[in-house]
Amino acid sequence: MSDTTVPESGSRVVTAALLLIGNEILSGRTRDANLTYIATRCTELGIRLVEARVVADSEAAVVEAVNSLRARVDYLFTTGGIGPTHDDITADCVAKAVGRPLIEHPEARALLEAHYGDQINPARLRMARTPEGAELIENPVSTAPGFRTGNVYVLAGIPKIMQAMFESLAPDLVGGAPLLSRALEVDLPESVIAGVLTEAQAAFADAVDIGSYPFARGGGFGVSVVLRGTDGETLARSLATVAAGLRDLGGTVEERT
């Protein structure tokens, strides 16, 4: 896998996976905030997030997940495990997964030295380690950079820093045709509208993906129907079909923006 592999733009589906690394998420101590952010931004960029995994701070688990996921997607993002302490093992694991030596990246070292001055120490220099040949990802919040090796993008776990890193690399991410989305709400239960949705899904087959999400709100129940596809006109026709079917069932239908 070359370090310069990036997806071609165009109409094909561009995919991503996300690997969240950290015992604290799996113990319930920390509520992850990174999945929703990256999922939303990928959707906006025309990149389909096809899987997310949370694994522990365990070398075997991280190496296996990196190799399993990076082979299947255009972009693999990881979050967590790139700080200065003993439990920050992501750089080691990614280097092992991609089969490159772990080095002290000269640019990263220079950044950290400039930032910490005479407060530099071995723990802080741990944050300069990357697989050989990696490109740095800028961290405008706290300096210590992320990095990219091949199609693996290694980001911080702290949401504010992760988001800043993601935005500094976002202009280089190449999406496919953007996935458009429209949504309806109806005041009928899912089990009443299921037939209408099944028929509409069959009619629009691969062109539109119809999702059904029941909700309870202020004492009322209903369903959000979300339609997604890459062609706006087809999407509008599927929306009209679903809305007409729901009104035939006696539902009050509103488009949500």
Next chain:
Amino acid sequence: MSDTTVPESGSRVVTAALLLIGNEILSGRTRDANLTYIATRCTELGIRLVEARVVADSEAAVVEAVNSLRARVDYLFTTGGIGPTHDDITADCVAKAVGRPLIEHPEARALLEAHYGDQINPARLRMARTPEGAELIENPVSTAPGFRTGNVYVLAGIPKIMQAMFESLAPDLVGGAPLLSRALEVDLPESVIAGVLTEAQAAFADAVDIGSYPFARGGGFGVSVVLRGTDGETLARSLATVAAGLRDLGGTVEERT
């Protein structure tokens, strides 16, 4: 894999994995609330959650994830995809994964008929489908049950219903030695305390797991140090070692409860 396989109680580590099924989480539309709940409850029950995955409403993705995860853990929990609509495919996928025919479960059908009366319809009856030989998991919120087949526990995606289902099966889950946890906060940066933590981790090796979580709060910065292990006395000694080391560095150390 037998339907009656359950872990033996005792000192060995009992593990779980969680499979979250749903396009809406991967598109960023819905913020998952089930991971934190199940992670916290597993920790309380002495069960170590070793991995969580989020996959799309895609048969291939769900079947592969179920088979990959169920082989590696004592308990696999799934959430989502067991409602009445066309995109609810979890029962189909789990049946395929475990190699059993998908049937209409007689008890589940009876429950749904009693609940819906003459409002029963084909969509609602979809929620009676399970792999042959499955045991039902009670749903005290909205009747339509979850189910267990082998070590795979299939739960609803709506948090309130998922939680009720989890609690109805929790008394049957057998944990290992409970993982005890103690935590300190110190007003020093991670990169200053890293050496103390590395030494303490080495001294207590496999007996205690030391995690380091930087925080920013009300203008102040610091680190939460979380120590976890199954032996209370060893844990107390490791806590004292870390606290002494942090005080030697000039830190103010407080135990968090």
